[in-house]
Amino acid sequence: MSTTTEQKTATAPGLPPGLLLYQMSIGHYVSRALHLAAKLNVADLLADGPRAAADLARATETHAPSLQRVLRLLASVGVFEEQDGGRFALTPLGELLRSDVTGSARASVILFAGTRIQDSWKDLEYCVRTGNPAFRRTSPDGDAFTALTSDPEAAAIFDQAMATFAPQTAAAVAAAYDFGAFERVVDVGGGNGAILVGILKANPRLRGVVFDQPHVAARAREHVAAAGMADRLEVAGGSFFDDVPPGADAYLLKHVIHDWDDDQAAAILRRCRAAMPPHAKLLIVEGVYPARIDGSLASRGAAANDVNMLVSTGGRQRSEAEFRSLYEASGFRLERIVPTMAPVCVIEGEPA
Numbered sequence: 001m002s003t004t005t006e007q008k009t010a011t012a013p014g015l016p017p018g019l020l021l022y023q024m025s026i027g028h029y030v031s032r033a034l035h036l037a038a039k040l041n042v043a044d045l046l047a048d049g050p051r052a053a054a055d056l057a058r059a060t061e062t063h064a065p066s067l068q069r070v071l072r073l074l075a076s077v078g079v080f081e082e083q084d085g086g087r088f089a090l091t092p093l094g095e096l097l098r099s100d101v102t103g104s105a106r107a108s109v110i111l112f113a114g115t116r117i118q119d120s121w122k123d124l125e126y127c128v129r130t131g132n133p134a135f136r137r138t139s140p141d142g143d144a145f146t147a148l149t150s151d152p153e154a155a156a157i158f159d160q161a162m163a164t165f166a167p168q169t170a171a172a173v174a175a176a177y178d179f180g181a182f183e184r185v186v187d188v189g190g191g192n193g194a195i196l197v198g199i200l201k202a203n204p205r206l207r208g209v210v211f212d213q214p215h216v217a218a219r220a221r222e223h224v225a226a227a228g229m230a231d232r233l234e235v236a237g238g239s240f241f242d243d244v245p246p247g248a249d250a251y252l253l254k255h256v257i258h259d260w261d262d263d264q265a266a267a268i269l270r271r272c273r274a275a276m277p278p279h280a281k282l283l284i285v286e287g288v289y290p291a292r293i294d295g296s297l298a299s300r301g302a303a304a305n306d307v308n309m310l311v312s313t314g315g316r317q318r319s320e321a322e323f324r325s326l327y328e329a330s331g332f333r334l335e336r337i338v339p340t341m342a343p344v345c346v347i348e349g350e351p352a
Contacts, residue, residue: 028118033073034097035113038106042071043090043097046080050089103167107160116154120311133314144259144313149215159219162255163194165342169254170198172342173285179203182249182281186211188240188272189256192223193233195285196252200232209234209245240268246275254285254344258305259315262326269330273351282332282349289319301343323347 040060045051053071057064075082079094096105123134135142148155187196190210200206210220214237221235236245251272257265272282293299306317320337327334332349339345
């Protein structure tokens with residue numbers, strides 16, 4: 001069996017195989033340490049320059065020797081720099097743990113390295129044996145997002161994490177896909193509106209609607225107003241399992257469909273189909289699962305996200321063939337897949 005150079009690089013970067021497997025097995029050490037540093041706002045505390053571990057411990061109300069040990073672990077992977085005298089400084093990587101910088105990854109770290117997702121992964125065996133997401137073990141009739149309605153802090157972190165890469169994604173989508181033929185776009189499951197804000201900024205004639213659950217829509221109104229887009233961007237609340245705003249030229253769903261299994265995804269798309277005039281377009285913005293997994297960064301990202309969907313939401317990443325089948329089952333034709341400079345494609349469909 002042949003092995004590509006890319007696979008060799010990904011699976012054997014100069015380490016004996018046993019040691020490489022060991023390094024893989026302890027990846028959660030860094031993940032949990034990152035989560036703690038983000039939760040304690042250590043990067044914000046280092047924004048003005050290096051500080052001693054004891055000083056950071058006083059500011060975070062933690063045990064200084066123990067905090068130092070965690071900071072040294074993160075220094076070993078380049079998040080912080082350990083200096084003389086027990087002082088720690090930010091690195092360019094650590095800068096993105098700050099809460100007040102453009103492109104901050106703090107919310108993403110808190111979400112994806114946090115206990116909600118980590119606890120779900122503890123039930124991976126249950127998920128593999130049953131095909132169900134972890135929450136079904138204790139909440140057979142629940143869904144992955146219900147808990148957020150009763151936890152405002154978690155909901156805010158989720159919104160921030162989903163918006164982390166929104167400016168780059170919006171720019172990449174706007175550059176790759178021509179929105180010039182549209183007058184009105186509905187962003188279905190649009191969260192706080194970050195992706196549509198970016199697309200509208202790149203297309204001054206375009207108007208839009210951000211549509212999400214009522215409690216999410218309330219937060220979206222604040223974000224849209226802060227972005228100065230309230231005159232072009234409406235916000236509407238509701239469930240995409242019931243109906244979606246009618247009469248738009250395009251219906252955009254970014255990282256929505258991968259949260260749901262095929263039956264639920266088809267139900268969402270049928271609601272979009274029922275709301276669409278004959279000329280409208282369906283635009284799913286997601287990654288397309290590669291036909292074959294190798295050791296590339298794209299493959300690792302797709303495979304990791306796919307299993308996280310299995311564990312956390314019950315959804316999945318889909319290949320081109322799977323998207324085509326889903327579109328056909330929902331009353332659409334898949335017309336084309338437009339790649340972008342971001343790790344997503346625009347999967348364009350038309351009413352069948």
